[in-house]
Amino acid sequence: MKLRVKFNKRNYLKYISHLDLMRLFQRSLNMAKIPVEYSKGFNPQPKLSIASPLSLGIASEEEYMDLELIEKIDLENFKEDMNNILPKDVQIISCIYPENNISIASMISWGLYEVIFEIESLKNKSEINTSLNRWINQDTIIISRFRKKGRKKILKDEDIKSLIKELNIIDLDKKQVKLQAILKVGENGNLRPLDFVEAFYRDNDLTIIKDSIRIKRIGLFVEEGDTLHRPF
Amino acid sequence: MINKDKLDRILNKVEKPARYIGMEQNSIIKDLNNIKVKFAFSFPDVYEVGMSHLGLHILYNLINAEKDFVCERVFSPWIDMEEEMRKENLPLFTLENKEEVRNFDFLGFTLQYEMSYTNILNILDLSGIPFYSKDRSDEDPFVIAGGPCAYNPEPIADFVDFFVIGEGEEITLEILRRYKEHKEGKWDRQAFLKDIAKLQGIYVPSFYKIDYNVDGTIRDMVPIVKEAPNKIKKCMIGDLDSMFAPEKMIVPYIETIHDRVVLELFRGCTRGCRFCQAGMIYRPIREKSADRLRELANKLIENTGYENVSLSSLSSCDYSQLQLLVSSLMEEFEEKKVGVSLPSLRLDSFSIDILKEIEKVRKTGLTFAPEAGSQRLRDVINKGVTEEDLITAVSYAFKEGWSRIKLYFMIGLPTETDEDVLGIKDLSYKVKGLFFNRPKEEIKGNFKVTASASCFVPKPFTPFQWVGQDSIDEFKRKAYLVKDSIKDNRVVFNYHDPELSYTEAIFARGDRRLSKAIVKAWEKGCKYDGWSEHFKFDLWMETFQEENIDGDFYALRVRELDEVLPWDFIDPGISKKYLIKEYKKSIAAQITDDCRLGCLGCGIKDCSMRGVFN
Numbered sequence: 136m137k138l139r140v141k142f143n144k145r146n147y148l149k150y151i152s153h154l155d156l157m158r159l160f161q162r163s164l165n166m167a168k169i170p171v172e173y174s175k176g177f178n179p180q181p182k183l184s185i186a187s188p189l190s191l192g193i194a195s196e197e198e199y200m201d202l203e204l205i206e207k208i209d210l211e212n213f214k215e216d217m218n219n220i221l222p223k224d225v226q227i228i229s230c231i232y233p234e235n236n237i238s239i240a241s242m243i244s245w246g247l248y249e250v251i252f253e254i255e256s257l258k259n260k261s262e263i264n265t266s267l268n269r270w271i272n273q274d275t276i277i278i279s280r281f282r283k284k285g286r287k288k289i290l291k292d293e294d295i296k297s298l299i300k301e302l303n304i305i306d307l308d309k310k311q312v313k314l315q316a317i318l319k320v321g322e323n324g325n326l327r328p329l330d331f332v333e334a335f336y337r338d339n340d341l342t343i344i345k346d347s348i349r350i351k352r353i354g355l356f357v358e359e360g361d362t363l364h365r366p367f
Numbered sequence: 368m369i370n371k372d373k374l375d376r377i378l379n380k381v382e383k384p385a386r387y388i389g390m391e392q393n394s395i396i397k398d399l400n401n402i403k404v405k406f407a408f409s410f411p412d413v414y415e416v417g418m419s420h421l422g423l424h425i426l427y428n429l430i431n432a433e434k435d436f437v438c439e440r441v442f443s444p445w446i447d448m449e450e451e452m453r454k455e456n457l458p459l460f461t462l463e464n465k466e467e468v469r470n471f472d473f474l475g476f477t478l479q480y481e482m483s484y485t486n487i488l489n490i491l492d493l494s495g496i497p498f499y500s501k502d503r504s505d506e507d508p509f510v511i512a513g514g515p516c517a518y519n520p521e522p523i524a525d526f527v528d529f530f531v532i533g534e535g536e537e538i539t540l541e542i543l544r545r546y547k548e549h550k551e552g553k554w555d556r557q558a559f560l561k562d563i564a565k566l567q568g569i570y571v572p573s574f575y576k577i578d579y580n581v582d583g584t585i586r587d588m589v590p591i592v593k594e595a596p597n598k599i600k601k602c603m604i605g606d607l608d609s610m611f612a613p614e615k616m617i618v619p620y621i622e623t624i625h626d627r628v629v630l631e632l633f634r635g636c637t638r639g640c641r642f643c644q645a646g647m648i649y650r651p652i653r654e655k656s657a658d659r660l661r662e663l664a665n666k667l668i669e670n671t672g673y674e675n676v677s678l679s680s681l682s683s684c685d686y687s688q689l690q691l692l693v694s695s696l697m698e699e700f701e702e703k704k705v706g707v708s709l710p711s712l713r714l715d716s717f718s719i720d721i722l723k724e725i726e727k728v729r730k731t732g733l734t735f736a737p738e739a740g741s742q743r744l745r746d747v748i749n750k751g752v753t754e755e756d757l758i759t760a761v762s763y764a765f766k767e768g769w770s771r772i773k774l775y776f777m778i779g780l781p782t783e784t785d786e787d788v789l790g791i792k793d794l795s796y797k798v799k800g801l802f803f804n805r806p807k808e809e810i811k812g813n814f815k816v817t818a819s820a821s822c823f824v825p826k827p828f829t830p831f832q833w834v835g836q837d838s839i840d841e842f843k844r845k846a847y848l849v850k851d852s853i854k855d856n857r858v859v860f861n862y863h864d865p866e867l868s869y870t871e872a873i874f875a876r877g878d879r880r881l882s883k884a885i886v887k888a889w890e891k892g893c894k895y896d897g898w899s900e901h902f903k904f905d906l907w908m909e910t911f912q913e914e915n916i917d918g919d920f921y922a923l924r925v926r927e928l929d930e931v932l933p934w935d936f937i938d939p940g941i942s943k944k945y946l947i948k949e950y951k952k953s954i955a956a957q958i959t960d961d962c963r964l965g966c967l968g969c970g971i972k973d974c975s976m977r978g979v980f981n
Contacts, residue, residue, distance in 0.1 A: 150384035151620040162392075162618060162672025165703070179704060192379050220672075222390055346376050 136204040140230045148224035153188035167216040172203035186240040187320040195352035199239045245356040246320040251349045255342035298326035369460045377451040386414035389462030393615040395431045403435035407471040411486035417442045419624035428613035439463040459493035468494035474508045478516030481874035482897035488889040519827040519934040522877040524572035533601030561594040568602030585931040600938045607655045614666040627675035628667040636681040637962045641749045644826040651974040657688040675706045736775040740790020746956045770812030779823040779837035817859045822868035827934045830949035833926040836872045839865045866904040872922035878933040942970030
């Protein structure tokens with residue numbers, strides 16, 4: 136029995152890693168006495184998978200995980216029991232029993248991110264927009280990423296242009312800039328927001344103060360034809 | 368509250384930022400405005416180490432159970448965090464309310480090992496609290512300390528306003544209550560100190576004066592205020608069943624050293640190993656009942672979601688109802704997939720029966736501690752295991768499918784000869800023989816035996832408190848003696864850093880004159896000395912030279928039995944007479960039985976277990 140859960144990860148809790156989060160859920164499920172299916176073998180683990188793990192330091196408003204249950208349970212009770220146990224900055228927003236057995240990880244293909252940073256010299260919105268457009272409209276945007284080659288990790292140049300769907304400025308408050316970007320996530324191409332920000336920081340003339348960059352994931356999306364929609 | 372923007376900026380740059388965020392499940396955040404007494408508890412090491420300390424969980428929940436009091440945690444920031452904090456001018460803060468440590472009423476350190484003393488200074492410095500208690504004012508917290516190293520508090524006596532000697536649970540609440548009363552009345556710092564100096568277990572160093580002989584030894588130590596007692600008697604909890612025991616533990620987000628429920632079976636130990644300070648200072652033995660332990664285990668598992676319970680004590684196999692406890696826990700927890708583990712296994716047949724029981728669920732690594740390579744030397748240190756015990760235990764382990772064994776030893780033990788040292792090799796080879804001298808079809812897995820040797824550090828309140836430590840060169844010679852004698856890559860020998868053990872030995876039996884060296888070494892950049900990768904021996908030696916301190920005087924010198932020792936003013940329950948008797952027996956390689964078999968008159972008054980076992 137597959138249970139699909141939407142949750143958030145905010146404030147200081149962005150500083151716990153993906154593995155820490157897995158352990159947090161595992162223990163919280165134990166505490167709430169949720170009948171989770173365990174893997175077989177010498178070191179049984181609960182069947183729990185979180186779609187497109189966040190990097191350390193990135194907050195999120197909407198994350199998804201699939202849980203394998205031994206038996207069907209009431210969804211409202213599940214949410215309430217878990218939220219009483221989970222810390223206030225990791226909370227379950229909603230949950231469903233999905234109609235088919237496709238994993239959440241394989242469904243998701245785009246992520247919407249908010250990037251906030253400060254710039255050293257004052258600029259107006261259109262100047263910033265020009266700068267964004269110039270960057271995004273280049274023929275290629277090349278970054279170097281570590282890729283596994285057999286056992287070794289090697290640096291490889293890659294064009295990330297096709298992995299960026301949109302980039303817009305949504306707010307400007309004195310020297311604080313707020314952008315939104317839609318980046319590819321998932322099994323068929325993935326652009327880590329940190330790599331994206333690194334490339335943007337490298338190429339533009341906005342005098343970004345590096346220390347001030349904050350990234351937050353706003354949502355994850357399924358692509359169907361030309362439209363993007365939330366998994367639920 | 369500290370500047371949270373600054374904190375956020377810093378956290379993005381450091382390794383494992385979750386060390387500094389708090390907010391774990393079962394952590395307690397109170398509104399500090401409604402609190403009468405604020406206590407900051409500090410384990411002066413990194414978060415993962417400190418959070419694995421059971422005492423923290425006990426005191427944290429004990430203090431926070433009181434409406435008017437709060438206990439918040441502070442650890443040593445890791446090197447990278449410290450660097451960023453200094454750059455940004457961010458003062459050290461507690462994990463719960465992110466409040467500056469210096470705004471607390473008390474800053475309490477637990478002293479688990481001597482090599483954490485520079486970290487204590489670093490924490491004071493990052494908090495903006497003066498190092499020396501004489502320099503502190505009403506604006507500063509009281510800096511207090513307890514734990515095993517408080518049994519020789521002298522090396523850090525100048526930094527600490529007062530020490531709590533012994534088990535701190537009951538006395539800590541009493542201190543906080545008295546503080547609250549004093550604060551509500553007419554506040555006078557000295558009057559408060561004089562008031563608590565009258566309590567059992569409280570040692571206020573500034574109330575004592577020490578005179579030295581020309582040879583550098585202590586002539587006497589005298590109280591200079593009438594409230595300060597001549598002898599400080601340790602605090603002790605009488606009944607463990609009725610004492611406060613937490614039903615919740617903070618559950619860290621990041622992995623810690625002990626990521627599990629820790630269940631304290633008993634305090635004290637009856638074995639009487641002569642090198643072991645814990646076995647002497649925590650006497651008498653006091654057990655929790657199996658019923659109480661089962662109840663606690665269930666609650667703790669329920670409240671933490673952990674999947675392992677560790678049965679903890681100085682020698683868990685000595686728990687009188689262990690069989691009963693283990694089998695009932697196993698029965699209850701099998702369904703919940705909760706494992707039970709015993710961290711300190713002895714090498715006897717009884718332990719193996721227990722092991723069989725536990726291994727039904729999960730296999731853990733196998734480690735044995737014969738401590739010394741020869742029977743003669745094991746008798747000297749009164750480690751009551753024989754080679755036969757080891758053979759039985761290891762044979763069983765191999766039969767059950769283990770193929771990797773770890774053996775723990777010490778080198779530099781009193782009366783040790785080269786023959787004793789080479790016994791480490793002999794024993795390791797015997798283990799190898801046991802593995803391979805079996806029918807071919809039974810031999811499975813990759814065999815490896817790892818023998819680890821630590822360098823013996825004589826500790827206060829043990830029968831070896833008078834002996835001289837081996838020199839660094841001697842330690843190295845002995846280590847190489849073993850290393851060079853091993854010519855088999857399935858037998859691995861490694862040994863601990865002798866320089867670190869030498870420095871530890873200086874502080875273990877040091878006196879007040881060492882405090883200035885700790886300050887100087889810290890100024891030179893010493894911190895995290897217990898971490899071999901951060902330990903800077905050359906800086907320590909430079910410091911001792913500049914401060915005219917002879918390290919050998921503290922570490923290597925053999926003391927006369929009538930010498931006034933720096934810690935003599937503390938009464939740990941066991942008598943000096945008993946320690947001398949044990950010392951003399953050890954030199955003659957005479958063993959002393961487990962005191963459950965008959966009282967040996969160690970000096971503990973009203974030993975509650977005397978009636979139970981005798």
